[in-house]
Amino acid sequence: MTETAAGEIVEERLDNGLRVLVTENPTVDAVAVNLWYGVGSRDESTGRTGLAHLFEHLMFQGSQNVAAGEHMALLESFGADLNATTSFDRTNYFQTVPTRAFELALWLEADRMGGLPDALDQKNLDSQRDVVRNERRERMDNQPYGDAFERMQALLFPVGHGYHHMPIGSMEDLAAASLDDVRAFFHQHYAPANAVLTIAGNVRTREALDKAALYFDAVDAGDRWHRGQTADLPALEPLDQQIRADVSSRVPADALWCGWRIPADGTEDFDAAVIALRILGGGASSRLVERLTRRSRLAQSINAFPNDLTGGTAVAMLVVAAQQDASVAEIETILDAELERFATEGPNEAEFAAALAQAEREWLESTATLAGLADEVSRAACLFGTADRVSEAVARIRAVTPEHVRSVTQTWLRPHQRAQLIYRKEQS
Incomplete structure (x- = not known):
């Protein structure tokens, strides 16, 4: 029970x-x-x-x-x-x-x-x-x-x-x-x-x-x-060098899509990585939104989020939609500098507290309806073997520490460890 x-x-x-x-x-x-x-x-x-x-x-x-x-x-x-x-x-x-x-x-x-x-x-x-x-x-x-x-x-x-x-x-x-x-x-x-x-x-x-x-x-x-x-999928190490691909497409604006391998959902490292993504690009007050949309005005929008996979390895995603005529190369330079700074310094007290509060609020909202609660119970039992994860969710969020966020960023979210897609507008 x-x-x-x-x-x-x-x-x-x-x-x-x-x-x-x-x-x-x-x-x-x-x-x-x-x-x-x-x-x-x-x-x-x-x-x-x-x-x-x-x-x-x-x-x-x-x-x-x-x-x-x-x-x-x-x-x-x-x-x-x-x-x-x-x-x-x-x-x-x-x-x-x-x-x-x-x-x-x-x-x-x-x-x-x-x-x-x-x-x-x-x-x-x-x-x-x-x-x-x-x-x-x-x-x-x-x-x-x-x-x-x-x-x-x-x-x-x-x-x-x-x-x-x-x-x-x-x-x-x-x-x-x-x-x-x-x-x-x-x-x-x-x-x-x-x-x-x-x-x-x-x-x-x-x-x-x-x-x-x-x-x-x-x-x-x-x-x-x-x-x-059956055997689970193997846990993969971070990429040892950046993988890049350019895509010429009929898109409204140039965009930078970044992906990193991170530890699987269900691990403490995954929980810390999710908080890192929130601080970096998960909301209107996040670091990269402040740096790339307000200060430099190079980006229209930024979104950072996990793909919460459970088979050995999950994915961290970061998407930057560039302003018209903005330099994607300049966006990359600022992004790399911010990632390195975050890996070295970690989060400050205010942004860390805000990220935890946001994560807790979103979890409580997701289980506030019958449909949401039933889905989370099924997910916990099916993918993790026990419904106990539902009652432990808030405690897992609160257990994340600033040092763990910094450590996970340093280990898994470095600039050279990402796969990168650059979408460029087709010239008419």
Whole structure:
């Protein structure tokens, strides 16, 4: 049992391996039903990328007892809010429903966990491949800087590493995937033992656990596979020299994209690196905003943030959009000087306190809703093995010290350790 600011979290494991976590909140007549699977693009094999993201779409195209499109239509008829996302480390399916639709949400999730292959045919596969192709065109290929994350991952991680490619995958790989390939991927990764179900809201804990067992116990355990049975991705050292790439593109302004390898999410070094990024470029009062936008007026905007990967190595990102006709080389010079100064001196008292306060506030805001709390509980249990991380989150933030921030910056965020993309406007 785990105690959080929102109440206690009770966990039970079904006979087929599914972990079920429940936290009560009777103040709202609604329930969040949140299901995380321990499968993301890192689990794909060479030549078969994009399958994890493809299933985010296929899971809404019918299952044993549900017709294509009916999953969303049934829940939306009750006013539910639902969606799904895929990342490098996980795929999650989530809905917040009125209490009276709670059992319907459970039944629908259980039906597609156990019965999706019954509805998976060539027509569905071909249809959703086209949807993914359109998604890539809209979000990446036809958007300014839309391919930046894809380029950055490829620079930071070697070919064959689970983080080298983006979750959307290769369109060539998706086109080559057969129905048998797709079914095999589902049977391996969409197993109960590789999933976490969180229920948060207007429920009684014992009743919610019993209802989850009623609907999910019938799902075949398969071979009880879960990611914990496989070796984790290796922790990578910082780059030993800067990697640079210039991109000429139809972008509104020249921009500098920087990425560093840092320790994985779940480590104390990652927590300190996140605070360092906040101080450097995470807000209106951050160092680089002050230096590059207000004083030198070279930049339009600056954003620093982590890609919170859990498989051995995470990523720190810094994006600087240049003012029209500003010198990117001059921006680089100032950026390098500020990074070196921060690595030597560390944060001052005021900016460190502000960064910690901002991190704590954002965490509390993220868990203030049923949907947000359920998602964080599932994340903790799925990726880190225990929901205890939810109750410990604020303490982890407060445990970061100025010296740790300086040390992490000195070890992981030096100018020569970054991968760098420079987007330059195409000349008309």
